[in-house]
Amino acid sequence: MQESYLMCCPCHFGLERTLRFEISKIGGTDIAAQDGRVLFRGDAEVLAKANICLSTAERVLVQLGQFKAYNFEELFQGIRALPLEQWIGKNDAFPVKGHALNSQLHSVPDCQSIIKKAAVERLKSVYHTSWFEESGAAHPIQFSIRKNIATIYLDTSGIGLHKRGYRKNANAAPIKETLAAGIVDLARVHSDSIVCDPFCGSGTLLIEAAFKAMRMAPGLNRRFLAEKWEQIPQTAWRNARAEAVAHIKHDAAFEGFGYDIDPESVALAEENCRRAGVKPRIAIHQQDIADFVPPEGAITICNPPYGERMLDIQKAESLYRIMGDVFPAKKSNPCYIITPDADFELHFGKPADKKRKLYNGMILCNLMSYFQD
Numbered sequence: 001m002q003e004s005y006l007m008c009c010p011c012h013f014g015l016e017r018t019l020r021f022e023i024s025k026i027g028g029t030d031i032a033a034q035d036g037r038v039l040f041r042g043d044a045e046v047l048a049k050a051n052i053c054l055s056t057a058e059r060v061l062v063q064l065g066q067f068k069a070y071n072f073e074e075l076f077q078g079i080r081a082l083p084l085e086q087w088i089g090k091n092d093a094f095p096v097k098g099h100a101l102n103s104q105l106h107s108v109p110d111c112q113s114i115i116k117k118a119a120v121e122r123l124k125s126v127y128h129t130s131w132f133e134e135s136g137a138a139h140p141i142q143f144s145i146r147k148n149i150a151t152i153y154l155d156t157s158g159i160g161l162h163k164r165g166y167r168k169n170a171n172a173a174p175i176k177e178t179l180a181a182g183i184v185d186l187a188r189v190h191s192d193s194i195v196c197d198p199f200c201g202s203g204t205l206l207i208e209a210a211f212k213a214m215r216m217a218p219g220l221n222r223r224f225l226a227e228k229w230e231q232i233p234q235t236a237w238r239n240a241r242a243e244a245v246a247h248i249k250h251d252a253a254f255e256g257f258g259y260d261i262d263p264e265s266v267a268l269a270e271e272n273c274r275r276a277g278v279k280p281r282i283a284i285h286q287q288d289i290a291d292f293v294p295p296e297g298a299i300t301i302c303n304p305p306y307g308e309r310m311l312d313i314q315k316a317e318s319l320y321r322i323m324g325d326v327f328p329a330k331k332s333n334p335c336y337i338i339t340p341d342a343d344f345e346l347h348f349g350k351p352a353d354k355k356r357k358l359y360n361g362m363i364l365c366n367l368m369s370y371f372q373d
Helices: 016-025 044-053 072-080 108-127 177-186 204-214 234-247 263-276 313-326 344-348
Strands: 005-010 029-034 037-042 061-068 096-101 141-146 149-155 194-197 255-260 282-286 299-302 335-339 354-360 363-370
Touching (some): 005 044, 016 029, 072 108, 177 204, 194 204, 344 363
Parallel strands (some): 194 255, 299 335
């Protein structure tokens, strides 16, 4: 029986339930959703699957320990008591980063320094050396100190999981891939769905919709830090990738249609769709929002430009009024619109059937859902 690890996946606030369900599908157990993160247990294969398959997680962390830390001595001793040698080899690199919030220990650089020193002392006592070259595989230590409780992790992902590999370039203010995936899930996109994005920009929402409809694991075409760790066998990664490839639904009837008034965005979206391997499923056209007519039965999902991002407030409000005129926003043509504008419904001309709070970066938004006549 493989060893089980306690893992933590941070996520956008508002997507915890979606991520929890994703984790249950890859075999995670003892799943507990908290604000902005989901904890669970799993073995090496679940760890590999989490990195490759989860669409709404920001990264996959192994939780090493948790303890009270009201001062630097408690932080130092807490780190020194952790069995770091179970993960970090004599030649491995172990950089430290993290954050502190509402705690006695509030200086992040000082906490980094103390944690690094304590880790070195622990590993010196194990490996009987006074110098660490740190020339081997990277095992980044992450810390979170909240309300004087320190939680220590190892980052298995490296580059954030939102970096799928298909978006080499992006236009102004693109939506993050993990948030787009969450919105697609909340919009109930299925294998036979038709999805439209009248403000497609770099194509992120359409690509994530295609991934979900076709059951394509978002991390299939990238690598992760833990692939170089001795503790995670290569068979775990091979098995997780083989299972993900076998799971792809090539016969899905999904179709995507993207529109943008900017010809450069159209070209960029087409290139990103090609990189993502879903170009045959998605058609991109240059078109003004006033001319938008979705196919019958299509789901409209979009992240329109708004005052804080690309347009001044008056132009954004005018845009919302046009959207209200051309979006069907009914049961047969549901619409899902993410916006930070508290008065969106007023300008759109129709109250949303459901509103869900989500964060787009640091901006508090609402996902406005229209799915009833």
